[in-house]
Amino acid sequence: MIDSTMNETNRKKIWAISASDTCAGAGLQADLKMAHALDIECGTLVSALTAQSSFGVDAVETVSVEFLQQQWQSLKKDGLPQAIKIGWFPKDEAFINWLADKLSEYKNELPDGWIVWDPVLSASQGGLVSGELSLLKQLLPLVDVITPNQQEALLLTGCTTPVAAGEALQQAGVSYVVISGGDSDADSEFVRSLCFGGSDLSEPEQSVLTNFIIQQPRLDKKVHGTGCHFASAIAAYLAQGERIYDALLLASATMSQIIQQASETPSGYLNAWAVAVDKNGLGNLPADQWPLTLPLSGPPDNSFPKVTQPLGLYGLVDNLDWLNILLELGVDTLQWRVKSLELYEQQYGDGSYARDMKTAIELCQQQNIPLYINDDWPMAIELGAYGVHLGQEDMVEANLLAISQAGLALGVSTHTEWEIARARAFKPSYIAFGPVHPPLSKKLKYPPLGYTNLSNWCSRVGQEFPLTCIGGITTENIANIKHCGMPSAAIVTDLMPDDELVKRHRHLRGFY
CATH class of the missing domain: 3.40.1190.20 (Ribokinase)
Incomplete structure (x- = not known):
């Protein structure tokens, strides 16, 4: 029965x-x-x-x-x-x-x-x-x-x-x-x-x-x-x-x-x-037929360099010691993510913010590792950085035309379908999805994506743009990220310096 x-x-x-x-x-x-x-x-x-x-x-x-x-x-x-x-x-x-x-x-x-x-x-x-x-x-x-x-x-x-x-x-x-x-x-x-x-x-x-x-x-x-x-x-x-x-x-x-x-x-x-x-699928709708979201003023008039190197294992750092350790161990991409100039200079001394960013850019250039500056696009242009990474709010304030004219690559954070559609309209160098899991390093106002969304977004958006993802990615779940078809993983906590970093890095490198 x-x-x-x-x-x-x-x-x-x-x-x-x-x-x-x-x-x-x-x-x-x-x-x-x-x-x-x-x-x-x-x-x-x-x-x-x-x-x-x-x-x-x-x-x-x-x-x-x-x-x-x-x-x-x-x-x-x-x-x-x-x-x-x-x-x-x-x-x-x-x-x-x-x-x-x-x-x-x-x-x-x-x-x-x-x-x-x-x-x-x-x-x-x-x-x-x-x-x-x-x-x-x-x-x-x-x-x-x-x-x-x-x-x-x-x-x-x-x-x-x-x-x-x-x-x-x-x-x-x-x-x-x-x-x-x-x-x-x-x-x-x-x-x-x-x-x-x-x-x-x-x-x-x-x-x-x-x-x-x-x-x-x-x-x-x-x-x-x-x-x-x-x-x-x-x-x-x-x-x-x-x-x-x-x-x-x-x-x-x-x-x-x-x-x-x-x-x-x-x-x-x-x-x-x-x-x-x-x-997650919308039938067989091709990626180029998905809507874009634009400001009322119309489509942006910018172009950003294409990323030719795989983003791969993508580390986020906020000081030179940490950056040097990851350069020595080996990563594919780095991001300089310092959230407060004032707090940085309180810790490392007056003038250290610009000085250390310049040093970080030079070190990465010497090893041919792309370094993206988080948020601070004016300083990135001034110092000749490889690229800039912007969040959704930062894109409102940033002079995207100036970034484009300076020849800097652009990475954009996205958390929702609407934000992906907005990012696609600007034709950035890459798009980042997050948070896949609850982030370990900061709190966000967005719910975790989960693997179903991540897999489908990779399949669809990856036809147009290089991709990475972020949010609670560790040695325990990196295999799941790779299984979703994601070609890159951006990691903070599990790439932090401690006695177990070499072991964790070796495990992560097995996937990226």
């Missing part, structure tokens, strides 16, 4: 509030397809029934507020969802009042729950039009993520530019605004979606870039239901516990798959198709 419980799974859940689409390209059918493709349960609240085909909408019949209330109460018996996705709803004051009341109730009962709204504003479908936007004022402060295309954003706000529309939606109370760019600049080879991150700085990457662009290659297809699928994908990734910026990026990458797999229809206007994807 087969055990009927062996395949049961406690899946995360979203609710979708929208109209039914008879041709299954958009609406609730799209929400269901997208949720199931991402292994998420999807409860539905039907706001209207439509009669439509790929040629257009023929009829709409809305559902009463009383019946919507019954749907809500029935769904609630099975527990609240991690996210609610809103699509089409009627331009009816009674419905909007009911929805605002229900969303407030949801937020009170589940403060960590997410509300994502895809504002369908087409007047031909009975949607909201600009003359009635005052009805929405009570809804907007309840929405965490709103995903209009550019036409919808301008109509919704009455603004004349997408940037002004994004700012206006935030001022109206929406936490995160994503203005998708599929309906703009059709001659461009890229789709650029504008993202406005708001004032919530609960995750460190949010303080790096509050507003940014998600850029990805444009696919020359006209597809029905992309807005529904995009918003549903965001809701599904958030329900799975993804960080907000990562959810936006992963949903954008997912859309490339959806558009490529779209179904043919008699009208020639394709139906979006939610393929079974996950964040």
